[in-house]
Amino acid sequence: MTQTVDHQPVPDLAPQQSQAELLEKLLRADIKRLNRFSNRGLWAFSLFILVSLTAWRDFPILPLPDTVVAALGPPPPPYIISIVLLFYTFSAIILSLSRMTAGLEHKSSFCHVGYLTCFFLFYHFAKTLDDNFWAVFGAGVTILAIESYRIWTFCRDAIARRSEQLEFLQRTGRMPPEDD
Amino acid sequence: MFKTLAGRALVPVGIAVTGFVIVCFLLLYSVIKNVVNRDTVGYATNLADTILRSTRYAMLKSDREMLATIIQNIGRQQGVEHIRVFNNQGIVHISTKAGELNRQVDKKAEGCIKCHAGAIPSASLGRMEQARTFTNGEGREVLAVMAPIYNEPECFNARCHVHPPSQKVLGTLDIGLSREMLLKSLAAIRNQMIVFTVMILVLTVGGVTALLRRSVFLPLQKLRRLAEQVEAGEHPEAHPSHFPRELDRIAQCLYNLSQKNYSTEEDPAAIEKGTVPKDSLGAAGE
DSSP: OOBOTTSOBOSOHHHHHHHHHHHHHHHHHHHHHHHHHTTHHHHHHHHHHHHHHHHHTTOTTSOOHHHHHHHHOOOOOHHHHHHHHHHHHHHHHHHHHHHHHHTOOOOOHHHHHHHHHHHHHHHHHTTOHHHHHHHHHHHHHHHHHHHHHHHHHHHHHHHHHHHHHHHHHHHHSSOOOOOO | OOSSHHHHHHHHHHHHHHHHHHHHHHHHHHHHHHHHHHHHHHHHHHHHHHHHHHHHHHHHTTOHHHHHHHHHHHHTSTTEEEEEEEETTSBEEEESSGGGTTOBOOTTSTTTHHHHSSSSOOSOOOTGGGEEEEEOTTSOEEEEEEEEEEOOHHHHTSTTOOOOTTOOEEEEEEEEEEOHHHHHHHHHHHHHHHHHHHHHHHHHHHHHHHHHIIIIIHHHHHHHHHHHHHHTTOOOSSOOOSOOHHHHHHHHHHHHHHHHHHHHHHOTHHHHHTOOOHHHHHHHHO
16 A cells, blocks of 8 residues: 555545546647637627628618508617617726726627627617717727737636646646646 | 736737727717718708799799799809709709700609609608719719709799699709818718727726836846746845836845845855754845
């Protein structure tokens, strides 16, 4: 039986080894997941560009605004949509910067594409998309750029930490002590 | 760029401020454009009403010569592109352009369709719905307003007239105003706003960059140089000063460490005893 420094018997070496292997596997899987997650902002950005292109062409796949207005009723006035867009942009930027400061892992990029598509649709049905297209596009680029940057920096830091843990695990067979 | 502290601190701030200011600029410009357009349509509608009131007596008297003269004179005013009077069949009775006389306009054409969309034409429209914009044959941007000429008791009670009381609209006045001045004003507003936006961006991003550089990045560079000196075993020439409070303690520790290293190099006996000479401790405490 193996004896440790404090003369406590080691129950079994094989389970310890398998635990290290398991931890290594988990770390490798986590690194892979983080690598995939780091591209999430870019995917959301690409989707937004696609939606913007459709909006630029006046949503050819949708029915005409008059048909939709006849069915659903009139949309809000354009100035109300603009005020809501302004507050949304401000809140989204503040929220994203707060998450960046707190180091939170939050998967919010695709929600923003949904909200921005709603703004495009409201302006389209209010027949003022021509005047306000660039405002929504600018808001989308800003919010998604900050979100992409936040997700990318978060993943990069997390991957660096996991790689250090993996290296320590491979060297010592145990996880390094957690930082404060 | 993203590995440095400056990049990490300035990139998100730069994107956020630039993007938000640009969105505000675009929304504000859109609002201003709408207000200016609405005012111009109001002005054009008032002008159409003025023309209708000025020509009312000539219409009641069926004095076509006087009516045509009034309309021709108003049409010569700078900024007026065209004035037409249609009857209820859509035939041009009077126009500032001789070539258009007695022509019938298509009821499906822009400007007519708003009233003639249904089987029964609409007798009244909102102020903004009366207006339309287009580029005329001479390549000029035009804002046109349609004002209906309503049937009034003086019209259907007059002996000379044949309009029945049931006919609500007798004809339409169409006035087209050049948008040249309006577009020039909007371009001037847009250019001024772009200049202000750029100035705000430069001030904000530049101000944040300058303050961060002075308060954070330069002291950090000094601290790094000090740490490198200590690591290389060099003795810092001067006591570190002018650091912000948070960094001052780190600089102090590094300086003390270098003093201790320097003292032990000078006096190897101190290594064995685990003590350092009093003078170095005194310097460390300063």
